[in-house]
Amino acid sequence: MLSYTVLHAQLAISPPYVTVDGKSGVGNIYITNNSDQSQEVEISFAFGYPASDSAGNLVMNYTDSVAYKKYAMDPVVRAFPRTFILPANQQRTVRVQVKPSSGMKDGFYFTRAKILAKPQTADVAKPIAEGITTKINFNFEQVIPAFYKRGKVTTGLKIEKIDATQKDTSLVIIAHLDRLGEAPFIGSMIAKLSDSKGKVVATTQSSTTAYFKVLRRLDLNVAKVPSGSYKLELTFETKRGDMAAADLVRLSL
Numbered sequence: 349m350l351s352y353t354v355l356h357a358q359l360a361i362s363p364p365y366v367t368v369d370g371k372s373g374v375g376n377i378y379i380t381n382n383s384d385q386s387q388e389v390e391i392s393f394a395f396g397y398p399a400s401d402s403a404g405n406l407v408m409n410y411t412d413s414v415a416y417k418k419y420a421m422d423p424v425v426r427a428f429p430r431t432f433i434l435p436a437n438q439q440r441t442v443r444v445q446v447k448p449s450s451g452m453k454d455g456f457y458f459t460r461a462k463i464l465a466k467p468q469t470a471d472v473a474k475p476i477a478e479g480i481t482t483k484i485n486f487n488f489e490q491v492i493p494a495f496y497k498r499g500k501v502t503t504g505l506k507i508e509k510i511d512a513t514q515k516d517t518s519l520v521i522i523a524h525l526d527r528l529g530e531a532p533f534i535g536s537m538i539a540k541l542s543d544s545k546g547k548v549v550a551t552t553q554s555s556t557t558a559y560f561k562v563l564r565r566l567d568l569n570v571a572k573v574p575s576g577s578y579k580l581e582l583t584f585e586t587k588r589g590d591m592a593a594a595d596l597v598r599l600s601l
Contacts, residue, residue, distance in 0.1 A: 358387070358465070359383075360382055361492060363590075363591075365492050365493045366492060366493075367494075367497075368421075368425070368495065370498055373446045375444040375445075375494070376441055376444065377391075377441070377442040377461065377463070378439060378441055379434060379439065379441075380438075381436055381438055381439070382437065383436060384437070387434045387465045387467060388433060389440070389464070389465045390464045390465075391429075391430050391463055392430075393422050393425055393427075393460065393461055393494070395410065395412075395419075395459045396412075396459070399560075400564065402563070403563075404523075404563040419458060420459055421459040421495075422459050424457075425444060425446050425496070427461070428442070434465075444461065452498065454498045454499025454500070455499065455501060455530050456495070456497050456503075457495070457496040458493060458494060458495050458532070459494050460492065460493055460494065462489060462490075464489045465487070465489075501530040501531040503532065503599060505526070505558060505599070506525065506526040506527075507584075510523050510524070510580075511524075512580055517571035518568060518569060518570065519539075519580075521567070521568060521580070522565050523582060525561070525562050525563070526560075527559060529600065531597040533558040533559075533586070533599070534596060535555075535557075535584060536553055536554065536587055536588055537555075537556040537582065537583070538552075538553040538582070539566050539568050539580065539583075541578050542578060543576065543579075544576075544577065549573050550569060550572075551568075552567070555588050555590065556584075
């Protein structure tokens with residue numbers, strides 16, 4: 349089983365994403381209450397995807413109406429149950445179901461699943477002055493990606509340009525990418541720096557995505573690399589430590 353994603357050490361979500369099976373139309377989220385209080389849990393969906401700013405930093409885009417019309421699962425996805433009480437130290441399976449519309453085309457659809465939890469007795473009274481108290485409610489929210497693949501789909505990457513700039517002890521690498529195929533690229537970006545003899549002197553990698561045209565940044569530590577001329581190699585793979593291989597669309601373009 350994949351490792352849990354922890355919400356303030358109280359609510360655990362597994363896996364850290366949900367894939368709806370293309371044949372059955374069903375996927376599962378396992379929610380575990382690790383606290384000593386019952387939790388009120390609510391599941392909702394909001395279309396969005398990881399984009400980037402001009403510096404290559406990851407930002408979420410929840411306002412792309414054009415992409416929504418073509419790729420959103422939201423009109424056809426439901427969670428069962430959508431709201432429930434999860435007792436202390438108990439686990440609940442939430443079924444995520446897609447019911448395709450009659451005119452739904454083959455393709456790769458996605459959204460974000462929001463899991464909101466708050467203690468069933470969440471009011472905490474705190475005195476702020478004599479005879480006066482205030483109540484504080486603690487809510488916890490985790491957002492995970494949700495995917496639905498219908499029919500045969502492909503993914504690929506067009507590497508338009510790579511910028512590399514040294515800043516202090518880091519080589520800042522910014523890859524200008526454009527997604528190819530019907531599905532987002534979801535995988536890893538690996539950087540290797542080699543000397544004139546082919547010896548790797550520095551390397552790093554990071555999980556990355558390209559849903560559409562995007563900039564992706566990777567910082568390579570070169571603090572211990574002597575001055576000189578080096579070769580930078582950047583590799584993209586459809587492999588991730590947090591996703592099962594069967595749930596990834598392999599590079600084919």
